[in-house]
Amino acid sequence: MTTENQSDIPETGPGGEGPLHGVLAEYETPGELIEAAKAVRDAGYTKWDCHSPFPVHGLDPAMGIRPTVLPLLVFAAGIAGLGGSILLVWWMNAHNWPWIVAGMPAFSLPANIPILFESTILLAGITAFFGVWALNRLPKLWNPLFKSDRFLKATDNGFFISIEAADPQFERDKAETLLKDAGATAVEAIHLDPDPTRWQIPRPILAFIVITAILGLVPFAFIAKARVTHGDQPRIHVFPDMDFQVKADTQQRLVIDDSPVFRDGQVTRPPVEGTVPRGQLRQDDHFYRGLEGDEWATTFPAQLDIDTSTMDRGHEQYNVYCAPCHGEDGLGGGPIHERALEIQSPEWLMPTSIHDQNVTRQPHGQLYNTISHGIRTMPGYRAQIDEEDRWAIVLYLRALQRSQKALPDDVPPEERAQIR
Numbered sequence: 073m074t075t076e077n078q079s080d081i082p083e084t085g086p087g088g089e090g091p092l093h094g095v096l097a098e099y100e101t102p103g104e105l106i107e108a109a110k111a112v113r114d115a116g117y118t119k120w121d122c123h124s125p126f127p128v129h130g131l132d133p134a135m136g137i138r139p140t141v142l143p144l145l146v147f148a149a150g151i152a153g154l155g156g157s158i159l160l161v162w163w164m165n166a167h168n169w170p171w172i173v174a175g176m177p178a179f180s181l182p183a184n185i186p187i188l189f190e191s192t193i194l195l196a197g198i199t200a201f202f203g204v205w206a207l208n209r210l211p212k213l214w215n216p217l218f219k220s221d222r223f224l225k226a227t228d229n230g231f232f233i234s235i236e237a238a239d240p241q242f243e244r245d246k247a248e249t250l251l252k253d254a255g256a257t258a259v260e261a262i263h264l265d266p267d268p269t270r271w272q273i274p275r276p277i278l279a280f281i282v283i284t285a286i287l288g289l290v291p292f293a294f295i296a297k298a299r300v301t302h303g304d305q306p307r308i309h310v311f312p313d314m315d316f317q318v319k320a321d322t323q324q325r326l327v328i329d330d331s332p333v334f335r336d337g338q339v340t341r342p343p344v345e346g347t348v349p350r351g352q353l354r355q356d357d358h359f360y361r362g363l364e365g366d367e368w369a370t371t372f373p374a375q376l377d378i379d380t381s382t383m384d385r386g387h388e389q390y391n392v393y394c395a396p397c398h399g400e401d402g403l404g405g406g407p408i409h410e411r412a413l414e415i416q417s418p419e420w421l422m423p424t425s426i427h428d429q430n431v432t433r434q435p436h437g438q439l440y441n442t443i444s445h446g447i448r449t450m451p452g453y454r455a456q457i458d459e460e461d462r463w464a465i466v467l468y469l470r471a472l473q474r475s476q477k478a479l480p481d482d483v484p485p486e487e488r489a490q491i492r
């Protein structure tokens with residue numbers, strides 16, 4: 073028995089020597105528990121709790137439990153996730169590196185709905201999960217109340233109130249009298265074990281947590297180092313999967329051990345000279361190569377319908393494939409050009425203006441050839457754009473060039489009056 077124990081209530085349970093954890097009172101019925109809870113609530117205690125084998129209706133208001141702030145936290149996290157991801161996709165796609173892909177807008181909400189939705193629920197979900205833990209001060213692996221044999225009834229037929237000594241207004245005698253006056257059948261003091269190692273986190277577990285936390289930083293240290301140093305070793309390949317395997321592509325020369333498929337190591341026989349793949353006999357020089365005889369074609373090939381739908385197609389294809397460099401106006405200041413200036417790329421050469429005399433004077437066939445095979449530093453686009461679309465682009469280029477040098481005669485007579 074400790075000297076501070078002045079009341080006549082017997083000291084029960086083990087560990088009576090250690091620091092006081094709090095007092096525990098037992099009540100007979102849920103009704104008495106509720107009445108007692110009101111008394112404790114009105115006395116102004118904050119660190120206390122009720123324990124019952126089943127949920128007791130009306131106990132929350134009797135304890136003065138206010139609605140939790142968790143929904144607000146989750147809502148705020150969801151909004152932060154939504155706002156953050158909008159900012160992220162906008163910053164990356166429309167601000168930091170506005171890159172035209174297939175003529176689509178740099179920033180558009182519908183395209184990013186999956187990202188916005190995912191980050192909203194991700195942040196909200198994480199906040200809900202860890203919020204419950206944090207607000208309830210979890211994980212709590214052990215509660216000193218478990219030392220009381222009487223407390224075992226809390227899962228059976230006992231109703232309890234415990235007040236912790238950590239409560240700012242805790243005074244043992246007052247607390248015990250309060251609980252007793254509220255109708256407790258028994259009140260007992262709960263002491264921690266005198267040996268602190270029994271209720272503190274064991275040293276080895278603490279050491280394990282600290283060591284794993286430190287070890288967990290090691291990969292980040294390696295990553296940080298790799299970002300600022302150079303090495304001559306290949307990267308670590310954690311999952312080789314089928315990345316390194318003996319295989320050969322068509323027409324590759326490969327010798328496996330001593331048994332090549334063919335004696336020269338070639339995995340397939342070269343095609344007979346003059347072989348043309350099926351459907352690729354492109355004899356029409358005008359359509360496929362932009363040539364009329366030995367000269368660049370000055371007319372459009374017969375396959376091309378010169379109408380507004382071809383013009384629209386050319387416009388669209390130009391905006392997809394050419395505008396990123398040449399700009400939608402053809403002057404050469406597309407977003408890739410702007411970006412190149414921004415990062416001061418030393419290799420960058422400004423795309424030629426398609427309104428340059430040198431270009432406007434070129435025959436249709438020569439423009440077609442530039443699109444197909446590129447020119448000097450400009451790559452060719454024959455792999456991406458089929459012949460008909462290349463011609464449609466040439467058609468559109470002509471319209472674009474004309475737009476800069478239009479003459480009054482180009483305007484339909486009935487609209488000429490509007491020219492100022």
Ligand code: HEC
Nearest residue numbers: 393394397421422423424431442443447448449450453465
């Ligand atoms: C990757 C950027 C890029 C794209 C995409 C691009 N160009 Fe170019 N283009 C250039 C550059 C750079 C030059 C100047 C090349 C030089 O002089 O070395 C150029 C030059 C040209 C010229 C002038 C050729 C000459 O005879 O001087 C034409 C015409 C042209 N481009 C048309 C197009 C068309 C049509 C497309 C779309 C199919 C296109 N370009 C797509 C970068 C681009």
